[in-house]
Amino acid sequence: RAGLQSLIDARADGLRAVCEQLLAVRDLSAVAASGLALFDDAAIADRLLAEWPRLDGAEKPPVLNALLSRPAWTMKMLDAIAAGTFRRTELGVAQARQIRNLRNDALTQRLTETWGAIQDTDDAAKQAAMQGWRKKLNPEALKRASPTEGQRLYLQSCGACHTLYGAGGSIGPDLSGSGRQNLDYLLENILFPSAIVAADFRQTTLTLKDGRSLSGVIRSRNNQAVVIQMIGETATVGLSDIEQQDTASLSLMPEGLLDPLTEAQALDLVSYLMSTAPPAGK
Numbered sequence: 001r002a003g004l005q006s007l008i009d010a011r012a013d014g015l016r017a018v019c020e021q022l023l024a025v026r027d028l029s030a031v032a033a034s035g036l037a038l039f040d041d042a043a044i045a046d047r048l049l050a051e052w053p054r055l056d057g058a059e060k061p062p063v064l065n066a067l068l069s070r071p072a073w074t075m076k077m078l079d080a081i082a083a084g085t086f087r088r089t090e091l092g093v094a095q096a097r098q099i100r101n102l103r104n105d106a107l108t109q110r111l112t113e114t115w116g117a118i119q120d121t122d123d124a125a126k127q128a129a130m131q132g133w134r135k136k137l138n139p140e141a142l143k144r145a146s147p148t149e150g151q152r153l154y155l156q157s158c159g160a161c162h163t164l165y166g167a168g169g170s171i172g173p174d175l176s177g178s179g180r181q182n183l184d185y186l187l188e189n190i191l192f193p194s195a196i197v198a199a200d201f202r203q204t205t206l207t208l209k210d211g212r213s214l215s216g217v218i219r220s221r222n223n224q225a226v227v228i229q230m231i232g233e234t235a236t237v238g239l240s241d242i243e244q245q246d247t248a249s250l251s252l253m254p255e256g257l258l259d260p261l262t263e264a265q266a267l268d269l270v271s272y273l274m275s276t277a278p279p280a281g282k
Helices: 002-009 015-022 029-036 042-054 057-068 071-083 093-100 105-114 123-136 139-143 147-157 183-191 263-273
Strands: 202-208 213-221 225-230 233-238 242-251
Touching (some): 002 015, 015 029, 029 042, 029 057, 042 057, 042 071, 057 093, 057 213, 057 225, 071 105, 093 105, 123 183, 202 225, 213 233
Antiparallel strands (some): 202 213, 202 242, 213 225
């Protein structure tokens, strides 16, 4: 991986051929995809989409980042969803909002047709949502929930971005020391994560001079480069390669994370989040 990354950083001769050859190699797919993203050719998107079903789960987020880095490639992915060759559920709410934030009318329309619309929630709707989930997640129901199953759901839905009990990603805040035992605190942060967003966790989109766009949170900056952390990977981008930087007031974490879950799944997840220790044996 380090050797391939060195070739990518150096923009070595024959880089595209090397990355295409290594795309199918487990543990190299993610790095190879980041190298292929440097080449503005729609045929590469076709190759990434063809390889997608065979990818290891941990390597899918960086490959998805590559597909989302160029509007033409994103359109091919949305077309694949329409054709049934790319599962709709593989595209999360955060990535869907990333597409909408490009303000590309054709992409937004295709996203709505194939994936669905992202609705902005007003105050009345927020209060109604809070009240509805309070009733479902009442103390008696939580007693019957399974923290063990909740841990599995957490790793699927939250663990890529948040750390809890020493495990998980770091793109979002560490949840270990937060007020997780308070249901209202949890619901406010899960349902409406953009209500209060620390500067370190605001969503930033970098538009690059080579036509790509990268979306994540800025981790560091100096007079030569910035480090942007995306879901599943981190990239260092030279300042001279950046055409535009847009930082939103929104959190990278999307609203509606509980919506796809059944009531039983939501209870399991919240019981795990409210726990004071990981499930026994984990």
